[in-house]
Amino acid sequence: MRVIHLAVDLREAPRNLIHAEVYLPVQPGPTATFTTPVWIQELHAPAGPAARVAGLRFFSEDRVLRWQRDPINNAEYHVDIPAGVDTVLVVFDAVITWKVTRRMVRLGWEHVLIYPAHRDLEKTAVRAAVTVPRSWGVATALENLGRPVVSYTPDGEGKRLLYHTTSVLRLADSPVLTGLHLAEYPLTADGRHILCVAADTEDSAVVPQETLDKISRMVAQTLAVFGLGHYEIFRFLLALSDYGEGYFYGGYEHHDSFEAGMPRDGLADSVVLDDKGYLVAHEFIHSWCGKFRRPAGHAPRNFATPLDGRLMWVYEGLSSYYEGVVAVRSGIMSRETYLAKLGKKVAWLQGQTGRLWRSLEDTGTGASLSWMAGGSTWANWLRGTRDYYFEGVLLWLDVDALIRSKSGGKRSLDDFTRDFFGQGKRAGSRVVPYTLDDIVEALDRVFPHDWRALFESKVLDVSPEVNLDGIERAGYRFQYEGEPGVGRDTDNATKEAIWNSVGIMVAEGGQLQDVRRGGPADMAKLAPRQTIARVGGSPYSLGALASEISSKRQTDDDGRIRLTVTQEDDGWDVEIDYRDGLRYPRVERRDSAVDMFQSILAPEKVCMMQ
Structure with a gap:
């Protein structure tokens, strides 16, 4: 088998340029067709790099070869191949913007x-x-194949790492984290779990022992829930920076690693870890739920086949349910934060008016459409992809609570995940696809129930009401209150309370990002891209708007919220008919009800020999 040779230079990545040289074997013939990736599994969308490829040239020795882009499949390139040529050199730059700072780079090979x-x-x-720059450290799951060959550039400024031969699929599933300040921390005694941290400063790359202990417990709790890990060594590739942009602060799943971004103090500050540490659990869980086992339509053996987005409520929804459960069980997240986040998810889902016409399943089936949806304008009416994350949490809480209650506490969703994703033995890098039938059959093995009917009503059919059955079965209730919880009086909480009340999502300066369809502000004909200039006669501020909404709560006057709104060169007065004040979500214990969260959030007994 002939081998592709790929050389990537990251030394100018802080300038948003990655230089690539690729030697491609070709067959005899007048034309060869090459392609860049199109469908990226962890993004569930055709988010390949074709639009960000610059300076593309094809060579045979010193000869520049003629090429044409395919007019239909724009990621494909048809190249004229001279007689006798068996290798083509491709040179290009990849333009990147959101996985890089001046001191670190997260390389996804798909770029x-x-x-x-x-x-x-x-x-x-x-x-x-x-x-990479000579002084930078490098971490990647490619090291599982063997140590790279290290050499240095002629000027002595660069360090080159040559990895062992693998498949294109395996390479794409093995991102690289590199940075000036990179540190590695073993998380388990067997050396099979390693935290790799790149940070803005040397000090911020130092992870407190208390945090390492929590992440180690998270590993143990995840293994207890999902069974054997289907990898030799798993690397947690974590970039800690305050200089990232956009998707820098997201996570991306891979089979024996993940790469994610968090704020610089994300591991050092216990408050930030409590709020954002679930991301580490979520991406680790994906090694089982999303990589080893994934929906059948998410398992092509190339990057050209469109992904079938059905069952994203399992892939992402089940991972999202357990991200919080595992985070609490390991001490990364407090129980109070878990319940507060659960309440915010319910409020978010209640504000997604697209649920009146669009099923939960359809948010996954049409996941790739979100890349073309146009930002936040009427996003609630469009109902986007965040729903299969958030509503997936409520769905699987419902399933877990139902199993626990019907079995008298003898069985739980943990039994399903161990059986379905663990399978009793390590499977290596193999992918085992599943269908809805497989999910139903596996749940029936844990506890017989009409699971198909539950999924049809909650997932496949349009379901205008948010599923609160799991919360209520767990002995709690969801409600809105007029004041934020203790320690949660922040600008973001105020913005969310305004959304939950009059139905406007306000950005800096009073610009409206979204308006809840059918809500009070919609009835007053407010719209995204308008700007609130004045509130009740005073200049706009977030505090003034919140006070105005609160002051009209159950008043004896006409109770109308008066605003002056502008757009383009026009300005006009608006009255919103609303009297219920600010609404802060809360999940609270029901008196005399059994507290099922005591068992759901209790740590599992663990054995680290997995």
């Missing part, structure tokens, strides 16, 4: 991959090398 089109990428071999 720099080009390969023969229409191939089984599991059977297409590649050997990759990456060049």
Whole structure:
């Protein structure tokens, strides 16, 4: 088998440029077709790099080869191949913007991959090398294949790491984290779980022992829930920076690693960890739920086949349910924060008016449409992809609570996940797809119930009402209150309370990002892209708007909230008919009800020999 050779230079990545050179074997013939990736599994969308490829040239020795982009499949390139040529050199720059700072880079290989089109990428071999500044550290799951060969550039300023040959699929599933301040921390005694941290400063790369202990417990609790880990060594690739942009602060799942971004103090500050540490659990869980086992439509052997987004409420929804459960069980998140976040999810879902016309399943089936949806304008009416995360939490809480209550506490959703995702033995990098039938059959093995009917009513059918059955079965209730919880009086909480009340999402300066369809502000004909200039006769401020809404609560006057609104060169007065004040979500214990969260959030007995 002939091998693709890929060389990537990251030394100018802080300038948003990655330089790539690729040697591609070709067959005899007048034309060869190459492609960059199109469908990216962890993004559930056709988010490939074709639009960010610059300076693309094809060479045979010193000769520049003629190429044409395919007019239909724009990620494909048809290249004229001279007689006798068996290798083509491809040179290009990848323009990147959101996984890089001046002191660190998160390289997803999909940004720099080009390969023969229409191939089984599991059977297409590649050997990759990456060049970084000499003083930078590097971490990647490619090290599971063996130590890289290290050399230095002629000027002595760069360090080149040449990794072992693997498949294109495996390479794409093995991102690189590199940075000036990079540290590694073993999380388990067997050395199979390693936290790799790149940070803005040397000090911020130091992870407190208390945090390491929590993450170690998270590993143990995840293994207890999902069974054997289907990897040799798992690397947690975490970038800690206050200089990231956009999607920098998200996470991206892979089979034996994940890469994610958090604020600089994300691991050092217990308050930030309590709020955002669930991300570490979520991406680790994906090694089982999303990588080893994934929906059948999410398991193609190339990056050209469109992804089937059905069952995202399992892939992302189940992972989102357990991110909070595992975070609490391990001490990363407090029980109070868990319940507060649960309440915010319910409030968010109640504000998604698109649930009047769009099923939960459809938010996954149409997940790729969110890339074309146009930001926040009427986003609630469109009902986007966040719903299969958030509503998935409520769905699987419902399933868990139902199993626990019907079985008298003898069985739980943990029994399903251990059976379905653990399978009693390590499966390596193999992918085992599943269907809805497989989910139903596995749940029936844990506890017989009409699971298909539950999923049809809660997932497949349009369901205008948010599913509160799990919360109520767990002995709690959801409600709105007029004041924020203790320690939660923040600008973000105020903005959310305004959304939950009059139905406007306010940005800086009073600009309206979204208006809840059918809500009080919609009835007053407010719309996204308008700006609130004055509140009750005073200049706009977030505090003034919140006070105005609160002051009209159950008043004896006409109770109308008076605003002056502008758009383009126009300005006009608006009256919103609303008298219920600010609404802060709360999940609270019901008197005399059994507190099922005591058992749901209680740590599992663990054995780290997994």
